[in-house]
Amino acid sequence: MSALADFQNEIYLKGLGDVRPELPADLTRLEGLAERRLSAQAFGYAAGSAGAEATARANRAAFDRWRIVPRMLRDVAHRDLSAEVLGTAMPAPILLAPIGVQSIFHPDGELAVARAAASCGLPIVLSTAASATMEEVAEAGGEGPRWYQLYWPKDRDLAVSFLERAKAAGYTALVVTLDTFTLAWRPRDLEQAYLPFLRGIGTANYFSDPVFQKAVGGPVTDANRDTAVLHWVATFGNPSLTWDDLVFLREHWDGPIALKGIQHPDDARRAVDAGMDGVIVSNHGGRQVDGAIASLDALPGVAAAVGGQAAVLFDSGIRTGSDIVKALALGAEAVLVARPYVYGLALGGEAGVRHVLRCLQAELELTLALSGHRRPDELGPETLQRS
Numbered sequence: 398m399s400a401l402a403d404f405q406n407e408i409y410l411k412g413l414g415d416v417r418p419e420l421p422a423d424l425t426r427l428e429g430l431a432e433r434r435l436s437a438q439a440f441g442y443a444a445g446s447a448g449a450e451a452t453a454r455a456n457r458a459a460f461d462r463w464r465i466v467p468r469m470l471r472d473v474a475h476r477d478l479s480a481e482v483l484g485t486a487m488p489a490p491i492l493l494a495p496i497g498v499q500s501i502f503h504p505d506g507e508l509a510v511a512r513a514a515a516s517c518g519l520p521i522v523l524s525t526a527a528s529a530t531m532e533e534v535a536e537a538g539g540e541g542p543r544w545y546q547l548y549w550p551k552d553r554d555l556a557v558s559f560l561e562r563a564k565a566a567g568y569t570a571l572v573v574t575l576d577t578f579t580l581a582w583r584p585r586d587l588e589q590a591y592l593p594f595l596r597g598i599g600t601a602n603y604f605s606d607p608v609f610q611k612a613v614g615g616p617v618t619d620a621n622r623d624t625a626v627l628h629w630v631a632t633f634g635n636p637s638l639t640w641d642d643l644v645f646l647r648e649h650w651d652g653p654i655a656l657k658g659i660q661h662p663d664d665a666r667r668a669v670d671a672g673m674d675g676v677i678v679s680n681h682g683g684r685q686v687d688g689a690i691a692s693l694d695a696l697p698g699v700a701a702a703v704g705g706q707a708a709v710l711f712d713s714g715i716r717t718g719s720d721i722v723k724a725l726a727l728g729a730e731a732v733l734v735a736r737p738y739v740y741g742l743a744l745g746g747e748a749g750v751r752h753v754l755r756c757l758q759a760e761l762e763l764t765l766a767l768s769g770h771r772r773p774d775e776l777g778p779e780t781l782q783r784s
């Protein structure tokens with residue numbers, strides 16, 4: 398029995414212990430519990446997706462269509478879930494997806510998440526739209542592994558400044574999110590007239606940046622806050638970017654780069670041809686193109702197109718350890734967990750996030766072993782059957 402699955406015994410022996418009783422072992426209950434805890438606006442922002450939310454539902458339905466076929470008598474006494482992805486070692490192939498504005502879910506926001514992730518050894522991917530600066534989050538995470546997610550702004554000098562700051566603060570890999578140069582039609586937020594950024598939440602990396610400050614006439618204070626928010630709106634995303642612009646990223650970032658938001662095999666191929674180190678198969682949790690295919694349905698085609706020439710990561714719909722097994726079997730090297738840890742944050746701060754991460758790791762290990770595997774790389778399409 399490994400340290401990860403020991404968490405299961407610990408719960409049997411001591412109950413959920415130091416964590417709040419409302420934290421469930423069934424992680425699919427997190428959303429309902431978080432709804433009771435959060436304001437309607439914060440909950441709507443986290444749980445909501447684009448349009449009629451058909452793609453958000455499709456993301457989950459795709460997991461249900463695949464079933465694991467357990468194999469017996471294969472000596473699974475010694476399990477090893479550890480992985481190395483884009484030069485980062487981790488105890489299990491799980492990263493914390495970039496999620497902006499975490500202070501709307503808990504006052505400790507990204508700092509609590511960084512501490513919880515570091516205590517499990519799992520990497521965070523810090524959003525440009527975080528509610529704390531990348532330097533503050535790096536300090537909170539200490540020795541914990543960290544990647545930086547870039548929202549590529551219109552102002553190239555600002556983009557360079559973000560990359561230089563991330564490098565200096567110890568972020569080792571760069572994730573560039575391509576699918577959100579502008580916000581999609583999100584009815585839950587529209588109906589509540591809620592956009593945290595307009596209230597100056599999620600702008601910490603911008604407001605603290607010397608290039609941004611120069612553009613708004615100096616440090617951001619009450620006097621120029623409205624100007625700063627409007628400048629954020631004007632520069633946040635760049636819809637004119639093309640594949641040719643990736644050269645610019647390479648010039649300004651010497652570590653590994655992964656493109657997030659890839660759904661089409663041809664785009665995955667272009668990423669490889671452009672010298673990218675990884676792709677993240679993601680539809681942003683159904684928050685951008687409503688009616689888009691389920692991210693899990695995009696995964697096998699992307700993995701085949703990449704053909705082992707770059708890392709393939711996956712997100713959009715991961716809720717349990719068994720979901721992780723399915724994504725790994727369909728070609729992902731690692732997954733990014735997103736909404737579940739935000740709900741853990743809402744319910745229990747740092748301890749809540751740690752709870753979610755430990756449950757996911759333990760459930761992944763147990764599902765892997767009980768279905769006849771010792772390591773994630775033993776999983777493949779033959780592990781699954783379409784139901």
Ligand SMILES: Cc1cc2nc3c(=O)[nH]c(=O)nc-3n(C[C@H](O)[C@H](O)[C@H](O)COP(=O)(O)O)c2cc1C
Nearest residue numbers: 443494495496497524574681682713714715735736
């Ligand atoms: C509240 C919220 C904020 C998010 N913020 C970002 C962000 O700042 N950068 C980014 O690349 N993705 C962001 N995402 C998308 C996640 O990284 C991830 O792709 C998505 O949530 C996966 O879907 P799932 O949560 O349903 O598994 C956000 C998602 C949510 C729910």
Ligand SMILES: CC(C)CC(=O)C(=O)O
Nearest residue numbers: 497526577580599681684
């Ligand atoms: C638009 C971003 C700043 C945040 C985000 O990615 C999201 O809300 O999905």
